[in-house]
Amino acid sequence: MDLPPVVPSLSALAISTFLAILLQQFLQPKKDASEPPYVPMAVPYIGHLIGVMRKQADYYREMG
Numbered sequence: 001m002d003l004p005p006v007v008p009s010l011s012a013l014a015i016s017t018f019l020a021i022l023l024q025q026f027l028q029p030k031k032d033a034s035e036p037p038y039v040p041m042a043v044p045y046i047g048h049l050i051g052v053m054r055k056q057a058d059y060y061r062e063m064g
Helices: 006-027 047-055 057-063
Strands: none
Touching: 047 057
16 A cells, blocks of 8 residues: 555654654743743744854844
C-alpha cells in the first residue's frame, strides 16, 4: 500500500509544529510577578542580538 505523497509531508509538518510548540514552552523564560515586563523581540531568541549588532549602544537607549 503506497501512501499519497502529501501524507508524509503533512506528518512532518504536524511533528515539526508540535516540537516547536514544545520547545517554546520549555525555552520561554519564567517571570515572577514582582519583575518588570520583558522587552519584546521582533525575532524570537536572537532579536536582541541582531538589534545590538545593528544599532550598538543606541539599542539599549531605545529599549529603555
